Amino acid sequence: MISSMTGYGSASRQVSLGAGVVADLQVECRAVNSRFLDLGFRLPDECRGAEPALRELVSQSLSRGKVEFRAAWRINSNGGAVKANSQALGALNQDRLEALKALQAQAQETFTNARELSVADVLRWPGVVSEPRGEEEGWIAATIEAGKAALTVLMDSRNAEGKALVGVLTSITTKMREIVKVIEPKVPQYVAQYQEKLTERLAEALAAQEQGKSSSGSGTELMERIRQEVVLYAVRIDVAEEFARLKTHLQAVDTALAGKGPVGKRLDFLMQELNREANTLSSKSVSEECTQAALELKLLIEQMREQVQNLE
Known part of the structure; x- marks a missing residue:
């Protein structure tokens, strides 16, 4: 079947991050005109391992067009398990907390008028909160599945x-x-x-x-x-x-x-x-x-x- 070079497709998959936490992964695939096949990827770090497989999928399906994959994810907040699970937003690193507390005490000895760190300051400090990230294999598998589904939708729209x-x-x-x-x-x-x-x-x-x-x-x-x-x-x-x-x-x-x-x-x-x-x-x-x-x-x-x- 003859197809155009422009199209759009999207698909989503869920990724288990551990401790009952689930992430919703959304993958989009866009295509516009180009004399040759030109592939581009804008993927978060967790999904970059899927790029070679996605590149192979597109090369087998398309011969021309500028094709771009984009992916984004967020914590699934619809389930009650997430709200009840204290690990949903991440775990506190006690060693980093103690080190930060000691640093604050030392700084206040010199700067007596300095205010104490707020809870927000503490949570934003690098390494204090260890967010659930899931396994690399899970991210790659979910990205490939969603990318393949998005590519199928794009092909249908092109056709x-x-x-x-x-x-x-x-x-x-x-x-x-x-x-x-x-x-x-x-x-x-x-x-x-x-x-x-x-x-x-x-x-x-x-x-x-x-x-x-x-x-x-x-x-x-x-x-x-x-x-x-x-x-x-x-x-x-x-x-x-x-x-x-x-x-x-x-x-x-x-x-x-x-x-x-x-x-x-x-x-x-x-x-x-x-x-x-x-x-x-x-x-x-x-x-x-x-x-x-x-x-x-x-x-x-x-x-x-x-x-x-x-x-x-």
Whole structure:
């Protein structure tokens, strides 16, 4: 299935920290456009061990896009066990408390007017409170599970958006075919009319030139020169090949959209080819209607190019 490069997914898991304390771990996975696969991770220290496994998961699933994983956790405060358990917020380090108390006493001997430490000051002192952290294996396992689930949600959203983009691109190719269907049969008529005007102008110009010279050239030679000029010009403005290539490229676009797997780079190349043919049609135009049709084709191709940038 064709997918876009933008998407979002999130999932959560719980991690046991010991002493009946549980942490809620939330993992988010975001993806935006990029020519190549670009991975980024913003994980807390407890989760960093899961990065290699997450990187492998993404590499197996995606080929393009800038993908970022973010994780955050907090103590689960919904359970009664947490409220009843004195270890939920951490344990006091008695040795650090005694050392801090001794330091305070020594400082007050020198600074007699210094106030005593508040409870908040004591709890914020490094090493006084030992928070429950859980085992490293538990954090890694939970992060990988949540990351895999978030990636699945992201893939689903990318596939859904990709399906919608396929519909948009197909509607644009349909419009382009309609333009070609209308204008292509008219081109020979426009060319013939332009050749007729060109023949008249060349005949007048050459006749005027011959009048100023001795009548050494015959009327047959004059018409032969006119015919050669008209034929050469007709070759230069012939757009049959451009229409043929344009229709071939449109068929290639439809084939790519009907297939599976990454198509973004292939479609981006086809957009360049379509634009080249539209430019040539515009430069060879022999009527206002042809010029307008070429401009409409270029506008539709640009719309397609913008959408193609979102496809993987």
